[in-house]
Amino acid sequence: MAAWAVLLVALLSAPVVLGEGYELHLLIVSAIFVMLSSGLSLIVGHAGLLSLGHAAFFGLGAYTSALLYLRLGVPMWGGLPAAALVSGGAAYLIGLLVLKVRGHRFIITTIAFAEIARLVAVNTVDLTRGQMGLAGIQAPTITVPGLGTLDFGAKTEFYYLTLAFAAICVWTVARIVRSPIGWGLAAVRENENLGESVGVSAYRHSMIAFLVGGAFAGIAGSLHAHYMNFVSPDLFLFSYTTTMLVMVVIGGRTTIAGPVIGAVVFTFLPEYLRFVHQYRLIVLGAILLITVMLCPGGFVELWERWRRRAAVPAVGAS
Amino acid sequence: MTAALLAVDDVSVNFGGVAALRNVSFAVPARRIVSVIGPNGAGKTTLFNVITGFRKPTTGAVRIDGAAALGLPPHQIARRGLVRTFQKTEVFPDLTVYECTRIGLLNHAQPGVLEVLFGSRKLTQFIDAAKTEVALILETVGLGRKAAHLARELSYGEQRLLEVAVALAARPRLILLDEPSSGLNAEESLRLADLIRRLRDQGMSVMLIEHNMNVVMSVSDTVVVLHHGEKIAEGRPADIGRDAAVVSAYLGRDWGQDAAG
Numbered sequence: 001m002a003a004w005a006v007l008l009v010a011l012l013s014a015p016v017v018l019g020e021g022y023e024l025h026l027l028i029v030s031a032i033f034v035m036l037s038s039g040l041s042l043i044v045g046h047a048g049l050l051s052l053g054h055a056a057f058f059g060l061g062a063y064t065s066a067l068l069y070l071r072l073g074v075p076m077w078g079g080l081p082a083a084a085l086v087s088g089g090a091a092y093l094i095g096l097l098v099l100k101v102r103g104h105r106f107i108i109t110t111i112a113f114a115e116i117a118r119l120v121a122v123n124t125v126d127l128t129r130g131q132m133g134l135a136g137i138q139a140p141t142i143t144v145p146g147l148g149t150l151d152f153g154a155k156t157e158f159y160y161l162t163l164a165f166a167a168i169c170v171w172t173v174a175r176i177v178r179s180p181i182g183w184g185l186a187a188v189r190e191n192e193n194l195g196e197s198v199g200v201s202a203y204r205h206s207m208i209a210f211l212v213g214g215a216f217a218g219i220a221g222s223l224h225a226h227y228m229n230f231v232s233p234d235l236f237l238f239s240y241t242t243t244m245l246v247m248v249v250i251g252g253r254t255t256i257a258g259p260v261i262g263a264v265v266f267t268f269l270p271e272y273l274r275f276v277h278q279y280r281l282i283v284l285g286a287i288l289l290i291t292v293m294l295c296p297g298g299f300v301e302l303w304e305r306w307r308r309r310a311a312v313p314a315v316g317a318s
Numbered sequence: 319m320t321a322a323l324l325a326v327d328d329v330s331v332n333f334g335g336v337a338a339l340r341n342v343s344f345a346v347p348a349r350r351i352v353s354v355i356g357p358n359g360a361g362k363t364t365l366f367n368v369i370t371g372f373r374k375p376t377t378g379a380v381r382i383d384g385a386a387a388l389g390l391p392p393h394q395i396a397r398r399g400l401v402r403t404f405q406k407t408e409v410f411p412d413l414t415v416y417e418c419t420r421i422g423l424l425n426h427a428q429p430g431v432l433e434v435l436f437g438s439r440k441l442t443q444f445i446d447a448a449k450t451e452v453a454l455i456l457e458t459v460g461l462g463r464k465a466a467h468l469a470r471e472l473s474y475g476e477q478r479l480l481e482v483a484v485a486l487a488a489r490p491r492l493i494l495l496d497e498p499s500s501g502l503n504a505e506e507s508l509r510l511a512d513l514i515r516r517l518r519d520q521g522m523s524v525m526l527i528e529h530n531m532n533v534v535m536s537v538s539d540t541v542v543v544l545h546h547g548e549k550i551a552e553g554r555p556a557d558i559g560r561d562a563a564v565v566s567a568y569l570g571r572d573w574g575q576d577a578a579g
Contacts, residue, residue, distance in 0.1 A: 172435060179434035180424055180444070187421045190410035194481075197370060197404075198488040199396035199425030208431060 011163060015156040022271075024155050028227060030267040031162040032220045035169045037247040037259035039216030044245065045253030046177055047209040048189030049102065053094075053110030055240035056117040057087040057214040059233070061221025063121060063128065066137045066231045076140040076152075076226045083222035084215040091214025092207070099206045111238070118236030133232030137225050152226075162223055169216050174256045181208060189254075246284070250291045252300030261299050321384025323348050323492055323523055324369065324400065329378030331364055331547075338364045339375065340547045346492060346525060351518050353526040353534045353555075356544035357568050362527045363405050365544070366494050369525075370402045371395040396425050399491035403481045403498060405527070411470035415461055415480055418469050419452045422487025452487065459483045459513065474501045482513070492523040499530045511537050531569070535559065543568065 018024045036058060043051045064086045065079030074082070090113075098109045121128050128134060139152040152158045176182055184205040187195030192202045225231045247266050252258025266284075273280045295302050322345035331339040339361045346352050354362045367373035369380055371392040380387045382398045390398075401422075410418045427444045434441070456462045459479045464472065469480060478498060485493055495514075499507045511533045514524050528534045534541060534555065541558040543551040545567040551558055558564055 175435050176431065179441075180427060180429055181431065181434050183417070183421050184424050184428075186413055186417065187410060187424070190413060191408055193372070193392070194404070194408040194410065194484065195421060196392035197372075197396060197402050198422040198484055199393045199401075200421060201391070201393045201428075203391075204428070212431065 015159055020155040024159055026268055026271060027264075028155065028159050028162050030264045031159075031166040032224050032227070033244070033247060033263035033267055034166040034260050035216045035220040035223075036244045037251065037263045038166075038169050038173045038256075039213035039220075040244050041248045041251075041253055041255075041259040042173055042176065042185070042209040043206075043213045044248055045255075045259070046182065046185040046189060047206050049206055049209070050107050051110045051210070051213075052107055052238070052241055052245075053112075053114035054213070054217055054244050055236050055238065056110075056114035057091060057217030058221045058224070058240060059114075059117055059121065059231075059235035060090055061087045061218030062225040062231045062235050063134075063221075064218070065222035066134050066225045067127065069137050069226075070134055075138075076222060079226070080219055080222040083218040085218070087218025087221065088211050088215030091210045095207045095210045099203055099210065102202075102206070114236055114238065114241065118233050121233040121236060128233075131233060133230055133234075135230045137229050137231065139226045139229075158227055162227070165219060165223060169219070170256065170260060172212065172216075176208070176212065177256065181205065185209060246288055250288060250298050252298035255298070255300040258298050258300040265299070321381065322346060323383065324525075325379075325381040325384070326365070326369065327379040327381065329365070329368055329375045329380065331361070331368060331373065332376045337547050339368070339544075341378075342544070342547070342549050344542050344549065344552055346523050348491070348523055349518055349521055350539045351514060351524045351526065351537050352540045352542060353528055353538040354542045354544060355528065355531075355534055355558075355568060359546075360544040360568075361547040362544055363496055364547075366402055366496055366525075366527065369395075370400060370494060396488055396490075399489075400494065401425070401485045401488045401490035401492075402494040403478075403485050403496055405496040405500075407474065407477045407481055407501075409469040409472075409477050409480055409484075411468070413469055414465065415456065415467050415469060415472070415483075416452055416465040418480060419455055419483045419487050420448055422484045422489075423448050423451065425488035455483050455486050458486065458516075460509065475503070475506055478502065486517075490522060492525060493517065494525040494527075496527045497529065498526070499528060499533050507533055 014027055015024055036054065040051070040054050043049050061083035064083040065076060068074040068079040068082055069076070094109065094113055098106045122130050139158055141152060142150040150157060152161050177185065184195070184200045187200045188202045188205050196202055221235065243266065247262030248259045250266070251260065251262025270280060270284065273283055276283060291298060324346040326345070327343050329339055329342045330337065342365065354365060356362055364373065368375045371390050371394065374389065382400060387395060387398065410421065429441050453462070456465055459482050461476060461479055461483060464476060469477065472480060478501060482495070482498065499510050502510060507530055514526065514537050517524055526534070526538070538555050541553065541555050542549060543558060543564045550567060551561045551564045553561070559569070
């Protein structure tokens with residue numbers, strides 16, 4: 001309880017402590033990635049389905065929100081739910097096509113989908129301006145009559161907004177994972193045939209994970225678009241997907257906290273590794289490799305091991 | 319006449335040119351223990367796969383309560399009350415015994431996402447009832463003290479029992495056990511036979527693939543004998559033990575002498 005209170009106070013006081021500087025920017029980006037990694041952990045971690053196209057739902061959400069704003073003047077309050085619907089809907093359609101077969105076909109289809117989405121964004125120049133991207137996507141405002149206007153264009157306001165959405169996503173994932181749906185997801189991950197034989201539909205559970213994960217990525221995309229004020233086809237790049245995967249796997253893919261910690265660490269770490277310039281990616285790759293080899297359960301497993309060792313001191317190796 | 323719980327009608331399965339099952343028919347009524355015996359490769363497990371939706375037969379039909387069940391995915395077969403175990407032990411390795419068994423309960427409740435997010439009285443009741451039901455099932459199979467252990471840490475015999483526990487949690491009307499006594503010692507086999515009889519007394523039907531003839535002969539109401547994919551005999555255990563074709567194909571001449579002596 002005390003730890004939660006400390007965390008809550010730390011998160012809420014961050015803009016006061018840090019000011020509106022680069023660290024606050026990184027926290028906002030972290031929160032956006034928390035939505036992506038938590039959603040992806042449902043698919044990759046809890047259901048055990050390797051999806052390599054998560055960036056597609058992110059990009060799709062960003063473009064949906066951006067186009068609604070720029071072409072039709074719809075503010076983010078309309079664009080964000082629309083982004084969730086479009087990304088969730090796309091996840092549903094792809095799920096219909098491939099979740100019945102799964103395996104290699106599933107993995108390849110997810111990659112292909114992300115690439116197709118990117119090519120559409122590049123080539124429908126009339127609508128998306130292609131590689132040039134779309135600029136001028138403003139953050140939303142709330143006007144309360146008599147009290148004034150809250151402008152989310154400022155970093156502090158946008159930070160609280162993103163934090164709230166990230167919290168909702170993590171709460172949703174936690175509720176699902178700890179419910180009977182979560183038991184079913186574990187069955188699909190651990191032994192699909194055995195699950196099926198006692199009435200657990202692998203298709204239904206995979207679809208729930210895929211749909212929720214897709215919708216969260218759409219929300220993250222919308223927030224990203226209105227925070228950066230800019231979208232480009234780069235949002236669909238495979239490197240975004242790998243970043244999300246690293247956050248999920250190294251954080252701890254079947255835990256709630258893991259993907260959250262992973263998102264924060266792998267948003268900040270690359271920034272602080274800038275001094276090693278071109279070796280940055282190599283260092284990141286090495287961290288990934290070592291973690292997967294020595295501690296496949298990620299940061300959370302590492303923490304639990306350390307705690308157990310601290311609790312039972314000086315026991316010889318068995 | 320009411321339809322049998324399970325009816326297998328003229329089922330054939332061909333793998334390439336090889337016939338794994340040839341025109342097999344039989345029925346399982348309610349509250350009966352039906353054993354399927356036969357040499358390795360006789361098609362026993364293939365038969366289970368067909369019944370439970372894991373394999374489509376080349377021809378033939380499977381009916382549950384008189385309704386066609388062919389082409390349904392395994393989880394739909396389970397929903398209709400037919401639950402199987404596997405020849406090669408299958409568990410959820412990284413879950414605890416408690417968590418594994420709980421998964422079987424999903425056969426009776428599939429809450430939706432909104433129900434899970436915002437809660438409902440039905441869901442709360444289901445989750446509360448799950449705790450007691452799982453505890454009861456684990457006591458029944460004798461794994462009560464292992465509830466907190468990971469499935470992969472159990473001994474082979476315990477894993478087989480866990481598989482039965484998971485199946486029981488699905489509350490089957492017909493449980494299909496594929497060689498449940500393999501890997502069990504004599505005492506464990508006796509306990510298994512006892513458990514199978516208790517299940518029938520509680521109103522369940524049991525289909526059993528079994529090589530341990532002591533178990534087969536002591537618990538079965540009916541024995542079905544498969545040989546090269548064909549049903550060569552069906553009857554009460556005592557009659558099957560005396561059937562010339564069965565003795566030569568599977569039991570061996572010694573069996574007849576044992577039974578006589």
